[in-house]
Amino acid sequence: MSTPTEDLSAAGVSIWLDDLSRTRIQSGNLQQLIETRSVVGVTTNPTIFANSMTNPDDTSYDAQVHELAQSGASATDAVFAATTQDVRDALDVFRPVYDATNHVDGRVSIEVSPDLAHDTEGTIAQAKELWERVDRPNLLVKIPATKAGLPAIAAAIGAGISVNVTLIFSLERYAEVIDAYLTGLETAKAAGIDLSTIHSVASFFVSRVDTETDKRLAAIGTDEAAALRSKAGLANARLAHELYEKSFASDRAKALLDAGATLQRPLWASTGVKDPALPDTLYVTGLVAAGVVNTMPEKTLEATFDHGVVTGDTITDGYAQAHQVFDDLKSVGVDFDDVTQVLEDEGVAKFIDSWHGLLEQVTKGLEAAR
Template sequence: MSADNLARIVESGVSPWLDDLSRARLRSGSLAELVQAGHVLGVTTNPTIFDKAIADGEAYDEAVRALAAAGADTETAVRTLTTDDVREAADLFARLLPGPPHGDGRVSIEVDPRLAHDTDGTIAQARELWRIVDRPNVYIKIPATPEGLLAITEAIAEGISVNATLIFSVDTYRAVATAYVDGLERAVAAGVDLAPIASVASVFLSRIDAKVDPVLDEIGTPEAAELRGTAAIAGARASYAAFQEIFSSPRWTDLAAAGAHVQRPLWASTGVKDPTFADTRYVDELLAPDVVNTMPEKTLQAAIDHARLPEGSGPVDTVTPHVDLAQEQLAGLLRLGVPYEQLLAELTSEGVASFIASWENLLETVTTSLSNARTA
């Protein structure tokens, strides 16, 4: 089909963001082209993305040589390389998306994942990243661990915009939204202007189906087969219902009157892992107002080419008409004995561990690059 697909997705209230950033992409102009075409309204990053970007190619060689000559240690070099990319991307969005809808034109950068269970350390690094990047359109990514929730509230209270990440369950989504509202109320009490503060709550998708479906396959009943591939989308739809409830409450009305903006749900991990599923399913099935969908470029291009949208024109809502079905599907998982909450808790732990491993790989990559630069 055509980019008309994406235009209709945007018309439905969904902001497409790219789940990728690299210096090569910035230098080549490919990110600028995606923004100018209206295909990308924001960018997310994580340690895995930065590790791959810095390890591949020569785009960072000059910067690494300069850091080596200046005597930078590994931690300083990683911080400099990553924040420089984020700052440049933020400036690109500010230039190409003048006056975008509130919350778009944003670039996310994550705190050191080794701090996922350290509230004070996370707060300190959120402040540091906010200061170093020094752009109003950056999001600081904080994982939605119990310790991270406290850090989210503190960051928001100080006027730091946050991307709350690694959300797998509806309960965790509710806790994140509450942490955001708590932070805004503290900001009001401290006299902080609410207008510049923005936030998203990143609900991960494909990892859930990859975790739940093998359990359903093992159960092997017709009902289990029917529920295969439903867990992630059902959970996202239930989270959206919670979003509507929380951000229409009297408590929220008071904050909105003071200039607050809703914390938009963000659909993350939207690259389909099971080849038997349609490659745009986490786009097609989750169209609704006030959401973000952050996609790997492969998924973005698939959505442009062949997103499965209803015939006709105009906005599409594939979430709110199916909330009751989502609740039935989640209840069906429990009825079959799927340890749903346990699996989601495991996903959070695995997500933190995966990001720590990527961060350590990134440190190793930069250590080697600095060493090579000093001996060249």
């Protein structure tokens, strides 16, 4: 008997864990998840590192913080030293997966500073710095899909850096992300860079879409609006997958793929269910298709392993229904363009808040160590 996570992997979904800590690496837990839960990658963000590094029960950072304090490091320098070490160590754990999957999986992401979300040149410079400092081929540098982030994505890809594009909510922005990826590949090709060494995923957020949309549907208060609750997240992701298929079947994309480029895989992020009335594996079992990534918080991963029901592809036959959901949302008065803009603004703001909270806590730790 196979487990649900093995079934999910067999259906072509790459399971990534949306969490990382030094304790998880050093205790062997990360390796255990690879062996028992079919985990083949990890994503991180400032909130994850803040939770890990400021946990009073986690002493795994104490020695490094003390050493950094004695060297006079700033909080920013200390955070980058600690997080790049964690990511580098996790990448080494995943190296056998990276090799076994022909470099597709075995990936770990590290994010540029959220303060740079609206700074194109700053993002490019830091993406290059992180790529050089971590110095592992299976790294993904995480860049947000803000307007300022788009040219930074193209520039990073063009320089041969593998990128996880994060905070994508709308189909319009996703189309721009794909364009930025293809533009970057064209730049890399012209520079003589081996396109097969450049990998990318496009992180499309799911549960937050339902949270914001359902709030608006409740305010509308009609039966028609109520019937659309908790449908927007899956529908939006399915339409993103439809756009992915169409975009990478274009002549422009085919020419790059023929030259050795890899597909920029859709990644389902924010897959932890926030509404307790919904099945806790909804954004996993409802978004199955070969060649996608699902990055899960541990709670969702364990729920999937325990009772997830994987029935094969649950995306590609749902395009027409997904279009209908959006027609219906428009007819009841939901401005989905505003929904996605609010979510992008909130997403950037939350990461900035977490980043500053992390810097504040690390500053206190450095001062205490000094």
